[in-house]
Amino acid sequence: MPKIHPETKALIIKRLETRSTAEVADTFNVSQRQVQRLRKRFEETGDVFDKPRSGRPCKTTARQDRLLVRKSKASPFSTAAELYQAWSPQVPVSTRIVCRILSQNGLHGRISAQKPAINKxxxxxxxxxxxxxxxxxxxxxxxxxxxxxxxxxxxxxxxxxxxYCKRPTGARMDPRFNQKTVKxxxxxxxxxxxxxxxxxxxxxxxxxxxxxxxxxxxxxxxxxxxxxxxxxxxxxxxxxxxxxxxxxxxxxxxxxxxxxxxxxxxxxxxxxxxxxxxxxxxxxxxxxxxxxxxxxxxxxxxxxxxxxxxxxxxxxxxxxxxxxxxxxxxxxx
Known part of the structure; x- marks a missing residue:
């Protein structure tokens, strides 16, 4: 069922003052059931906008997240896959989630600066x-x-x-987007x-x-x-x-x-x-x-x-x- 834009919801409620549910549904190309739900919500709450949702619950706990952050700080050059192996959470997660947790804690993936080695x-x-x-x-x-x-x-x-180049998905090996190297x-x-x-x-x-x-x-x-x-x-x-x-x-x-x-x-x-x-x-x-x-x-x-x-x-x-x-x-x- 397609989601209705907030501005369209307001227009539907206004049109319901003079039109039937079927007529309004045909006018805005939505189902009658959606129009009925909008009317009921407006009568009960006086509003037609969606309330904030909590979203999908986190797979990891705050304690597990802190452990991951500590491991990343201890080994900043480790990849997400390497950190996941060392982290070993009870619930399996993807490397994308590992990156997201680190990013939320201020640890973003960046290209490291190259500097000469300096001894004491x-x-x-x-x-x-x-x-x-x-x-x-x-x-x-x-x-x-x-x-x-x-x-x-x-x-x-x-x-x-x-x-860096801008290329379509799946065109990584296209010669137009390759950087030519010479020995x-x-x-x-x-x-x-x-x-x-x-x-x-x-x-x-x-x-x-x-x-x-x-x-x-x-x-x-x-x-x-x-x-x-x-x-x-x-x-x-x-x-x-x-x-x-x-x-x-x-x-x-x-x-x-x-x-x-x-x-x-x-x-x-x-x-x-x-x-x-x-x-x-x-x-x-x-x-x-x-x-x-x-x-x-x-x-x-x-x-x-x-x-x-x-x-x-x-x-x-x-x-x-x-x-x-x-x-x-x-x-x-």
Whole structure:
């Protein structure tokens, strides 16, 4: 028996004042029995709307639900099926109910963030660096502006990150909705670059692995010609950056380096955001080979607005505070 819309119920009651039950049923294409029930309910209660229902009773008890929540908190990466096996309620339920119970208790399924592993020694170094370079220690925006942030980055020709698509049911294997993958990403290129407050920047392609001699060549051709007196070079603790020969090279060239940069700290190096934006724009051009990928990366790198880089510099004080608040652990940056 089809359900009658509330507005239609009100019209039926009004029409019953002048029409018979059969006539009203024909007019609104409902059964006479439904019209009679509406009239009886209206005469008894003065209302024709449905009352709130309790719904289907829960299969599990509140105690069982709390047990499931505890198990999920103890093992946040477990699937619904794995949690059900460990939970073992007296009444069998589906994994969908497991997900619903967890969702009602604030535990929603989400894609976990990928962050580098940090040990205790690295946590202490991150805290020490953030304290030494906080706003309280005089590291204002004006002082950060003297730091040139640099890093290497590798870019695959065909990235394999997850993509969402809208497709009809049962069409998962339709080629139109498949994300094509290539072994080893179809090849990749290595680049080195640096950024400076105000928009000054440079990028170069590096062939092969970067050792100390190759890193010094990169600095000699892509950084030193634009280096200004008083600027400080930020670099991570890679062996090619901290080797004895590189240290002597930088000293000979009178380039000051930002000391004690902590390992596993991409959230503190603002050039990482530049790499991310550059890759997104380069992949949009759909390069067919590594040379086209390099040209796309170079174009995208220099097309990034100066204001975008300046805002990254302005966030450095907040980044140091975030590291301190997280006691050296991961931050949202």
């Amino acid at each position: 020694r690295q946590l202490k170094k991150r805290v020490a660096f953030a304290k030494a370079h906080s706003l309280l220690k005089g590291w204002t925006l004006e002082k950060w502006q003297k730091v040139d942030f640099s890093d290497e980055s590798s870019i695959e020709l065909h990235h394999s990150r997850r993509k 080893f990403g179809g090849g990749k290129i290595m680049v080195w670059g640096y950024i400076q407050y105000g928009g000054v920047r440079n990028i170069c392609r590096v062939e092969g692995n970067i050792n100390s001699l190759k890193y010094q060549e990169v600095l000699a051709t892509s950084y030193i010609p634009n280096h200004k007196r008083g600027q400080i070079l930020q670099q991570d603790g890679a062996p090619s950056h901290t080797s004895l020969s590189t240290s002597k090279f930088l000293k000979a060239k009178k380039i000051k380096v930002l000391q004690d940069w902590p390992a596993q700290s991409p959230d503190m190096n603002i050039i990482e955001h530049v790499w991310g934006r550059m890759k997104e724009e380069a992949w949009k051009t759909k390069p067919k080979n590594l040379d086209e990928l390099w040209e796309a990366c170079k174009t995208a790198f220099f097309a990034i607005p100066d204001d975008f880089i300046n805002k990254l510099y302005e966030s450095l004080s907040n980044r140091m505070d975030a590291v301190l608040q997280a006691h050296g652990s991961h931050t949202r940056y």
